[in-house]
Amino acid sequence: MNIAIIFAGGSGQRMNTRSKPKQFLDVHGKPVIIYTLEIFQEHKDIDGIVLVCIESWIEYTKKLINKYNLTKVLDVIPGGKSGQESIFLGLKTAYEKYDKESIVLIHDGVRPLINDGVITNCLDCVKQNGNAITISPAIETIFRKSEDGTVGDIFKRSDCELAKAPQCFYLKDIYNAHIRSQKENKCDFIDSASMMQYYGNKLYTVEGPAENIKITTPSDFYIFRAIMDARENLQILGF
Template sequence: MEPDVSGTSPAECVAIIVAAGRGTRAGGSLPKQYQSLAGEPVLRRTLRLFASHPAVTAVLAVIHNDDSGLFADTARDLPKILAPATGGATRQASVRAGLEALAARGMAPAIVLVHDAARPHASPDLVARAIAAARHAAAAIPVLPVTDTVKRLDASGVVAETLDRARLRTVQTPQAFRFDALRAAHGAAAAAGVDTLTDDAAVMEWAGHLVATFDGEAGNVKLTTPEDMARAAGAPLSALQDVRTGTGFDVHAFGPGDHVMLGGVAVPHGFGLVGHSDADVGLHALTDAILGALCDGDIGAHFPPSDPQWKGASSDRFLAHAVEKVAARGGRIAHLDLTLICEAPKVGPQREAIRASIAAITGLGVDRISVKATTTEKLGFTGRREGIAALASATIRLPLEDA
């Protein structure tokens, strides 16, 4: 049985960002991690996610030896960023280089997260889920259900078998591990000449460890091709002339608990919120606002509360789904505005964290996200401190052909 590190302090978690690849399939004159996405390098968006996360103490990027100048410019002024390590010829070698660099600096965190530089849209909640999973397992990875039918082909290209997709999952990062176990597994694999494993979970499997899973995010895509880069960047707003606005409203009652989820941030409170999912009123209202602008139903139509798979689900998945619906129509979100209505907890101290969380989920710049809070002057159910309400609006822009 793997040791339980449930008492792990947040100060004992370091993120390794794998950024040593050349990314030639993405095209362009720069490696994809340094190409611009919504006005800033892909890698900077990824670094900022982990550097701003309260449970991550330090961030180590593993880069190509030729990219030191690019990295210095990309990481400028971000907190918690360590001097980068130099990567190897393969992803496996690069991660091992990062682990050994931490050890050489006298750092032996209880938990290490390994994340692809080219996944800039992971959310703070996904990072939190990764850390929570690693507190109870030597290895834990984010996964998504496979929705397409999968066939196995024989050598001639003829279908040999239809696989049971109910047991299949696609795998993402950040992957979470006990530092000592992952370092030992990488060392053993290198000593044995095993150097073709494609992710760190495979290294741990090879070394005999069990690998746990936790829920991934549909929006946490890896940018690989020019089409991926273009889809992530979106068309210029000026080219999207069909401007639409949608509104969303949500309410959840207080119940037992010690925190509430607001905009993807766990806010300490004497109560929790009651709901089929994690009851994040802010993300629910924003999701409905975007779906409303698309004229595409509401959150209940896409994620029915009668469906047990959404029991306790993290609401960032709902918002990411709505964002993907906009992108699938060739559009972009121009602005999000969220008002939280409650007597308590106080939203002001959490405002910037909530804005940053929504930015990470949606891929928007923080300057396009507004978060406000108000009370009802002690009137009504929010005034009696029975629950929280949220009102949201979303402005989206679509190609005129969609009009």
């Protein structure tokens, strides 16, 4: 099986929204999380979706899933106290219910601008190499921050890439890494890639579109809305 584990457990504090978490904000009458889920729903090789959600929003989410006929959503479960814990809960659900040899694609619910080709390339990369980390090239200068506030080492832009999502692994491998991290009380991994690298795994990359942004701030939301406006206008014009 190929299972997408979608993490939509954030409260969106940096979005400064009072009425809804960022994943439920509407663009063209459709919540951001639905745009994300539909990409996996419509991919021919995705067999199921496990959605990790804010507990108080689960019933609302289930109504959306029914409304948009997202038949591949197999489970909607509450998240944990941290991103790492929430991802583990999604993995645990998959591990207990589905084939342990499955490929899992761990993805942010507020990263709705991936495409069908990225998912296909990630699945192929996992089958060939054991994992796949979606990236995009760095387009701005990156340097190491010094403690005294000065610019430290400056890295060649051509040598740098930005880690994005989905991040994909065999279910048994990433699940066992989480179990090991819990036994060692290591709860500060920034993402799945950093955890797997820490435990000695060589990671392989798949390049995704530059617009594969994570909607974290109001400016991210407006960029997403502008992209969707442009796509709609092109459809109206017949392109």
